[in-house]
Amino acid sequence: MRNWVLDGSLIVASCMKTGANSVPTWLEEALSQGHRFWVYVGQLQSTRTDLTRQLTESGADQPEATATSRLASFLSRCQWLAALAEDGDVLAEADLIGAQLRKAAARLDRDSGILTDDPQRIAQGKPFCTVARLQERSTSSDGIAFIDLASQQDRIRPALESALHRVLHHGRYIQGPEIEALEKRLADYVGVEHCVGVSSGTDALLIALMALGIGPGDEIITTAFSFAATAEVILLLGARPVYVDIDPVTFNIDASLIEEKINARTRAILPVGLYGQCPDFSAMRLIARQHGLALIEDAAQSFGATQDGVRSGNLGTIGATSFFPAKPLGAYGDAGACFTNDTDLMTRLREIRDHGQSQRYHHVRLGINARMASIQAAVLLQKLTVFDDELVMRQRAATCYQRFLEESADAMGIILPTVPPGNTSSWAQYTVQVGCRDQVQAALAQRGVPTAVHYPAPIPVQPAMLDSSGQYPVSARSAQCVLSLPMHPYLNSATQQRIAEHLIQVVKETIA
Ligand SMILES: Cc1ncc(COP(=O)(O)O)c(C=O)c1O
Structure with missing residues (x-):
C-alpha cells in the first residue's frame, strides 16, 4: 500500500511529540519505504485548533506559533488532498469527518488507507489503520516504475x-x-x-x-x-x-x-x-x-x-x-x-x-x-514551470546509467546511447542495445524491472505500411536489439544502480 490519508488527530498526536523542524520517525521510515501521505485540506482548521489547545494545556510557550511551525514541518513531508464538492454530501453521517476522509481516500486508489489513532475509527476496520499496523507490513520495497508521473x-x-x-x-x-x-x-x-x-x-x-x-x-x-x-x-x-x-x-x-x-x-x-x-x-x-x-x-x-x-x-x-x-x-x-x-x-x-x-x-x-x-x-502551463529542471534531472539520470553501466558494457555486448557533439537530448527514452533482447527483457520483467521496445519493427514492414521498395538493414538490426530502460526525472540513483545490476546480471546469464 502506498497512499495514506492522515487523520488530523494522528497529526496532532505526532506534532505533540516532535520538536521544531522535525517529523516523527515512523513518518520518515514509511516515506523511505515508498509510502505517500496525504493531508485532507478540509481537516486543516480543526487540526491546528486541536494542536494549539493541547499545546496550551501542556504549558508550551507561544502555543499558536508553535502549532503553526510544527504543522508546517509535518506537512512539508505530505501532499495536500483537496476537499471536493462531493465531500459535502455526508450530513446524515454520525462521524462526519470520518466519512469525508473515506470519500477523499477512495479517490486516490483502491489500496489507499486512512491512518488514524481515533479508537472509534480504528474499530471500523478498513480503510482505517493504525501506525503500528502500517509498520508491521512495511517491509517490502517499492516496485520500479518505467515512468513516474505521480512524483511530478x-x-x-x-x-x-x-x-x-x-x-x-x-x-x-x-x-x-x-x-x-x-x-x-x-x-x-x-x-x-x-x-x-x-x-x-x-x-x-x-x-x-x-x-x-x-x-x-x-x-x-x-x-x-x-x-x-x-x-x-x-x-x-x-x-x-x-x-x-x-x-x-x-x-x-x-x-x-x-x-x-x-x-x-x-x-x-x-x-x-x-x-x-x-x-x-x-x-x-x-x-x-x-x-x-x-x-x-x-x-x-x-x-x-x-x-x-x-x-x-x-x-x-x-x-x-x-x-x-x-x-x-x-x-x-x-x-x-x-x-x-x-x-x-x-x-x-x-x-x-x-x-x-x-x-x-x-x-x-x-x-x-x-x-x-x-x-x-x-x-x-503548470508542467512547463518545472520542465527545464526536469530536463536537467533527466540528463542526470542518463549520466547515472552511463556511470553504472559503462564498465561492464563492452564485455557484456551492451551498447549505451551516444549523444554527438552539438546535440543535447531530452532523454524521452534511455535506450540500450543488447543481444537476445527478448530474452533479456523477459528476464528483467521477472526481476521487477519494467522495460519497453521502441520499436520492434521498422515502419516499412508493418502490415498497414508495407513497402518492399528498399532495404533498411540498420533499422532492421536496431528493431532486434533496442531496449528502453526506466527513464524519468524522478529516478533516484539507488534505483538506477539496481536496474543496472539486474541488466548486467541478466545479460551475463543470457550469454552464458
Ligand atoms: C516519433 C513520434 N511521432 C509522432 C507521435 C504521435 O504523437 P501522438 O501520440 O501525440 O499522436 C509519436 C507518439 O508516440 C511519436 O513518438
Missing part, C-alpha cells in the same frame, strides 16, 4: 489543481484562455514566431503536411525507424512515404542517404528526433534548400532537446510535437503543437486545425478538428 504531480499539485479548477469554472473548454497563453509560452520556449496548439502529435504532423499542400502523387522522405504515426499521416493524405535507413549511433535518419531518394515528386523531408535527440539538421537543411523541399521536424520525442543551441521544434520549416502523457512534456490526455516562423504557414495551420475556418462558419480550405482542449493547456 506531487511537485506541482496546488498550482495544477487550481489551474484545472479555473477551467471547470470559466467553462471555455475549447479554445479557452489557456490555449493562447500556452501558445505564447511554447513559442517563446522553442524560440519561434508562432505556435499552434493541437489535439495530438499525430494531428500536428497531419496538419503540417496539409498546410504544405501535400497530397496524392507527392513523395515525402522519412525515416524507416520511428513510431508509426510519422509515416501514417503521409499515407492518410494519399502521398507516398519514401523511407531512408538510420544512423546506427543516433537511430535517426541517415542524412547521407537522403539525396539519392529525391526525384521530381519529392516535396518534403520528415525526420524524427528519436529517443530525444535531433537528427543532423545542418545537413538536411542544405539538401532541402538545394532541392526546394520543406523540412518537417517530428519533435514528438525530442521536445526540450537542442542542436547547436537551437531548440527542437525550431529546426525545420514546421516543427510538430506531441504532449502525450509519457512524453518529456506530457499533458493529462492527448495534445500536441506545431511551430513555425512562417506567418502564412501559421495562418494555414490555425485554419486547418479548426475545419479550415478563417472566421466562424467561413471555411476557406478543408480542415479537420485538431483543437487542443483547454484543460490540457492548463496542465501543460
